[in-house]
Structures are given as C-alpha cells and as structure tokens.
Amino acid sequence: MMFTFLRRLALAAALAAGSGFASAGMIHVAIDTSGFGAASGYLDMQLSASAGVPLATAVVSNMVGFDSSAFIDSWGVTPAAGGYAFRNDTSNDLFHAVAFGGVLSFDLTFAGAFDPVTRYVSHFVVSAFDDNIAPLGNYDPVTGALLDVSWTPSRTAGTEGSTALDISD
Structure with a gap:
C-alpha cells in the first residue's frame, strides 16, 4: 500500500516538468x-x-477525498481555486478533515522569487493524524511527516526552481 504510493509519487516527481517564472512544475500526490x-x-x-x-x-489544488471542513491556523494560507495557497514568509498551517480508508490526492505546485545565493529552501510537509491527534501511516519519527517536498529557488531570474522529495516509509 504505502510502497505503491511512494513509488507512484517518486515517478510523478521524476516526470514533472517545470515551466514559467521560477516554478518547479506540478507534483501529483496520492496517499493510500x-x-x-x-x-x-x-x-x-x-x-x-x-x-x-x-x-x-x-x-x-484538485483535492480529492477531503471533507469540506478545514482549519486554517495562520495568515499564510488562503483559499485558492480547488484548494489552498501557502506562503513561506509568514506562519501557515492547514489542518483538513478527511475520511481514511481510501486514496487522498492533490496536486502541488511551487513558485517564487529567485535567490542568487539560495540561502533558504522551503519545505512543504504533509502529516496524517487520527481524531485524537495521534500520527498515522509510516511517518518520520522525528517530524511526524509522511512527505516533505523541498523547493529550492532558482539562482537567476526567469528560470525554474527545483523540488526534491523526502518520503517516509
């Protein structure tokens, strides 16, 4: 189950092609x-x-399997078409209600300003919790994350940033 998810996620990341100003393409995430x-x-x-x-x-975006209930705990998350937009320059956290037992999926797209010295790498972290806030899945024992997608900005204007995956298994 988890192995299939991880293999598909890695394949999706490998196939994702970035385009546009300082973007890194789209990654499709599916969690069994x-x-x-x-x-x-x-x-x-x-x-x-x-x-x-x-x-x-x-x-x-394109969130599948999510309930309509979401708790946004910050100024850095705003509703966007079919999902949410997160900013790295302020606090952000989205705690979204879900029904487990099937596949949850969404698309993830990064963009941002270039950084000639690349001093800061942003990390998009996904974790799962039960109703008692106990972590679920094969999560990282230190962070509790199922997935950590890092985004490194481009060093020059008009070129793409890059992504890397750290999948806990």
Whole structure:
C-alpha cells in the first residue's frame, strides 16, 4: 500500500516538468490511507515559514477525498481555486478533515522569487493524524511527516526552481 504510493509519487516527481517564472512544475500526490487503521482524522499541510526570506508559494489544488471542513491556523494560507495557497514568509498551517480508508490526492505546485545565493529552501510537509491527534501511516519519527517536498529557488531570474522529495516509509 504505502510502497505503491511512494513509488507512484517518486515517478510523478521524476516526470514533472517545470515551466514559467521560477516554478518547479506540478507534483501529483496520492496517499493510500487504507492501512492507517482509523476511519477519520486530519491531513496537516505546512510550508516552512520565516521572515525575510525570498518569497515562495505552494499551491494545493484538485483535492480529492477531503471533507469540506478545514482549519486554517495562520495568515499564510488562503483559499485558492480547488484548494489552498501557502506562503513561506509568514506562519501557515492547514489542518483538513478527511475520511481514511481510501486514496487522498492533490496536486502541488511551487513558485517564487529567485535567490542568487539560495540561502533558504522551503519545505512543504504533509502529516496524517487520527481524531485524537495521534500520527498515522509510516511517518518520520522525528517530524511526524509522511512527505516533505523541498523547493529550492532558482539562482537567476526567469528560470525554474527545483523540488526534491523526502518520503517516509
């Protein structure tokens, strides 16, 4: 289950082709929750945030399997067409209600300002929790994350940033 998810996610990332100003293409994320052992809970999404860094955004769209209930705990998350936009220059956290037992999926797109010295890499982290806020899945024991997608800005204007994946298994 989780292995299939990880393999597909890695393939999607490898095939994602970036285009446009300082973007890094789209990554399709699909999480098989059938082995989580909980009927309902939350998917938590965050983009690392710090003041004074080159602006980066992560847009989550085409959300499938999510309930209508979302708790946004910051100024750095705003509703966007079919999902949410996250900013790395301020606090951001989206805690979204979900029903486990099937596949949850969404598309993730990064963009942002270039940084000639690349001092700051943004991390988009996804975690799953049951109704009692206990972590679910094969998560990283230190961070609790199922997935950490890092976005490194381009060093020159008009070129693409890049993404890297850290998938906990």
